[in-house]
Amino acid sequence: MSARCIVLLCLWLLCAITPAGANDYYDLVPQRIAPDTYVFLGALEAFDFDNHGAVANSGFIVTEQGVVVIDTGPSRLYGEAMRAAIAHVTDRPVVRVYITHAHADHFLGNNAFADVPIAALPATARTIRSAGEAMARHLYDRVGAAMRGTSAVVPDEIIMPDMEPVVDYGDHRLELIATAGHSPADLMILDRRTGVLFAGDVVFHDRAPATPHGDIAGWQQALAGAARTGFRIVVPGHGPVASDDTPLEQTGAYLRWLVERLQAGAARGDSAAELMFEALPPRWAALAVQPAEYRRSVTYLYPALEKATLE
Template sequence: MITTRRRACALIGATATIGLPNLPFAQARLSYDLQPKPAGPGIWMIEGSTDYFSMDNGGAIVNCVLLQGDSGLIVIDTGPSRRFGEALAGVARTLDLRGVSAVVNTHHHPDHFFGNQVFATQPIHALGDTIRLAQDEGDGFADNMYRLLGDWMRGTEVVPPRNVLDGGEVTIDGRAFTVLPLSGHTAADMALLDQRSGLLIAGDLVFHDRAPTTPSADLAQWSAALDTLEATNAAAILPGHGPLDQAGASIAQTRAYLDWLNTTLRQSARDGLDMIEVMQLPLPERFAAMGAQPDEYQRSVSHLFPDIELAVLPRAN
């Protein structure tokens, strides 16, 4: 059941947009125009905005993937809301009248699994730790998403994945994947290599022309995960955010940004800068041009700098 707070946030979002008397119009106005783009033979992507969550984009910032299976389409990540999941299901039916046969969630952040309730009758796969994290943190994420997106979230309930995927070779609805259980962006990040096409579906371990998000990040583990992804020699890379990468540049770009971020925050701690001063540092041009900047950099400072300060600065005895 939707909590009172979430229900109130949904109403506030509608009121701020057009006023309570026009709620049916609000529901028609708040709709997602999802356009599938070919990403390989029998593969399509829904490309998300490279901005942060906003009332303008309805939280549609994530890349979702649809792959042809034997009995329907396999969906990788389901978006930020019930409304998005319904739009995604509609797109799937235009590609295959049988609709969605299975779902995979790459990790537990809300833009990747809050559309799950639309597909609750189908198998919904994830790493075991992702399932646990979605169960533990899902309600908190939902409260935050309702505050950010208001009426876009109307009717959205947390439906964690329930079918555990381990690493290695797996077959989902007749399609073979190599599952890579990793971490770094969160404590449990799944990447999938589609064996038929060689496409690497990297989830949020890889960002492309969009600044990486770090609320759950461990930068050392993330760097190790990028090593593993690079070693797959994938034919193409579909990142969690940003355009399809057919040239292999996105892993290097993600690594360069995270290395710069880590180095900058550590040097700032050694230089005695406070958090506000670190947030005001100029970004290198190649990173300033990424989507969601400078806001994403400033959020990363708030996420990471306190622990880096503790690690870098000497302790008084």
């Protein structure tokens, strides 16, 4: 066999053993959670060089009208791996992408969907336009080469759920729910056909909620809104899918505890550093990405609470 044949054979073998939805960095395996409905589960970790930023959940719904994608992950290569994995499930085209909110782990895969309408709430599109490139650079520092070729593609379709709260894709009627609290604009999507609620980062599960852009009172209202949808299955932004209220209650209880602890610290006159290194109760220490996420919350939330207490 000539050297050229051997090279070709090796290339063929490499292609044959590479699973659908995989590239050098991401091996995305869609989990079917309901009829026509799939998720890619992110690692329950902070960004690092091993997970390549794939820490958030994303998903898609296969409808008669085509595929609806919810969130695109942290990088162009992740988005491309998503498209390859979707193509392995269905030959229908992707017809729309929804971005739940403007955080790097949820929208930086938009590069791979530039040929598809990408829809988001007004404030989400604004934030991606003004801060998206900085977020991409920041993530590059955290996860490295998996980010190559990634830029911040701004959603080109602004959704106004007040005016158009439901959109039909074949017999999947999707309810678009505009909330805020985890970030200044959080989109949730309820598929009335299957009862699946894509909750974005309004809901975390077994992973400490990330609060740097949080308005905790608004967030609690968003959680109440999520509970009122009467969903049958909830897809959190981070953590395992559930068929009951557990992740909503866990997120709400953690946020209540967090605010109470910070208020108590402010009333005692604790410094942020003292509060930061205080031990966590076992229930909250057991969540993934602790104590890092708690410490980040102290950094971001404590100054305002301290000021309010002093006044």
